[in-house]
Amino acid sequence: MHDEAAKALEAAHQHALTWLSSLQDRPVPPREDAAQVAERLGRELPEGPTDPRDVLDLLAEAGEPGLAAIPSGRFFGFVMGGSHPAALAADWLTSAWDQNAGLRTVTPAAMAVEDVAEAWVVDLLGLPHGSPVGFVTGGTMANFTGLAAGRGAVLDRAGWDVATQGLAGSPGVRVLVGQERHDSVDLVLRYLGLGAPELVAVDDQGRLDIAALSAALEEGDGGPTMVVLQAGNIHSGAFDPMTEAIEVAHAHGAWVHVDGAFGLFAAASPAYRPLIAGYEAADSWATDAHKTLNVPYDCGLVVVRDPAALRAAMSMHGDYLIRDAAGDPFEKVPELSRRNRAAPVWAVLRALGRQGVADLVDRLAARARAFAEGIAAIEGAEVLNDVVFTQVCATFGEDAVTEDVVRRMLVDGTAWTTGSRWHGRAVLRVSVSNWSTTEEDVARTLAALRTAVAEARAAAR
Ligand SMILES: *Cc1c(COP(=O)(O)O)cnc(C)c1O
DSSP states (O other): OOHHHHHHHHHHHHHHHHHHHHTTTSOSSOSSOHHHHHHHHOSSOOSSOOOHHHHHHHHHHHHGGGOOOTTSTTBOSTTOOOOOHHHHHHHHHHHHHTOOTTOTTTOHHHHHHHHHHHHHHHHHTTOOTTOOEEEESSHHHHHHHHHHHHHHHHHHHTTOOHHHHOSTTSOOOEEEEETTOOTHHHHHHHHTTOOSOEEEOBOTTSOBOHHHHHHHHHHSOSOSEEEEEEBSOTTTOOBOOHHHHHHHHHHTTOEEEEEOTTTGGGGGOTTTGGGGTTGGGSSEEEEETTTTTOOOSSOEEEEESOHHHHHHHHOOOOTTSOOOTTOOGGGGSSOSSOOOTHHHHHHHHHHHHHHHHHHHHHHHHHHHHHHHHHHHTSTTOEEOSOOOSSEEEEEOSSHHHHHHHHHHHHHHOSOBOEEEEETTEEEEEEEOOOTTOOHHHHHHHHHHHHHHHHHHHHHHO
């Protein structure tokens, strides 16, 4: 190998190990902001060359104080996973291989990995046998891809070919979704030219109200319609009632898409599968591999029941492309050229096996329950949601006190928890999404939380 490449890769390896071994004890939030890091990186574009090894050293050293310890077992912010070792290492190899994973005949190893991972994902998640899987950048693009397939299919049934005719003059597509949908649904509907969704009432845990969905569908004229269901509410972790919602939506001829960015993996656990029961009757499903499955960024998965609907939305023609009769991966995703994103997915599934994925899901949910118990034991604290999965939302009195607790937790740095608002109240939110979170991580975080609450209460007096 080129000496320069070997030295740069060795530097990357060393810096990566230093970073990973710092996670146990470093503060979870970053210590510097982007402007400070940019100063050390240097803002001037150099006129001449720099040795790649020196470039790596500069990146690692300048960047270090500005890194958030997202792979730490004590990062509970937003809904983000860590990186399982097998997935992380496979991701490095993916970059070294540098396969363009769009065309079957050009990159057979990448295709084999993708084919096997596709079949495993469908099997593990209990989805209809033979459904194609697109390996996209994340949940947002998985929602986009599933709903693009749905848009084409429901318009096609109304005698309208969106691929050639566009949307202007079309019968249009109604999209119904629960009030507590993830905002990425609104975003992808903008990409798709469908405007804002119609919001359907939800219950106290954020679950779609079936009577309200049914009434909204009744009001329609039976034209092209899609219903977007949620498997895993970011605040409560709750799941829409899949069986009933899919039944009523299908009775009205609607396409049903499930946004299961972190919750679809409940299907991989016999203990948690009942939460999502009935989901397999939908038409398309979106999930993230970079959340519950703990693959590095960026990796999302879209699964569509009807391969023709997916291909109609995502395929393209180019005379220069060497097509394969078995179908090419670029026909299932919005991109043409892309990295072999399936390799880290294959690696983590190969490392964990079916039982290991079930154990991972069960462990995340068990840690969330431990948080709920620990928080409920703090005087004046209240857990607002039914902790059915991996999410916990808590208040510590007045909004101002809860907001102060969130701020103090970040200053303390033991863990990262996020502030949010849910049902009109300030909340502190804990999302347990990292494969490596131990009971000790939970205990350390709860100890920091007890201190933050005591201090915030004292300051409010
Ligand atoms: C995270 C999330 C998304 C968006 O996923 P990205 O990977 O961030 O694009 C969509 N829906 C839900 C429910 C999520 O939790």
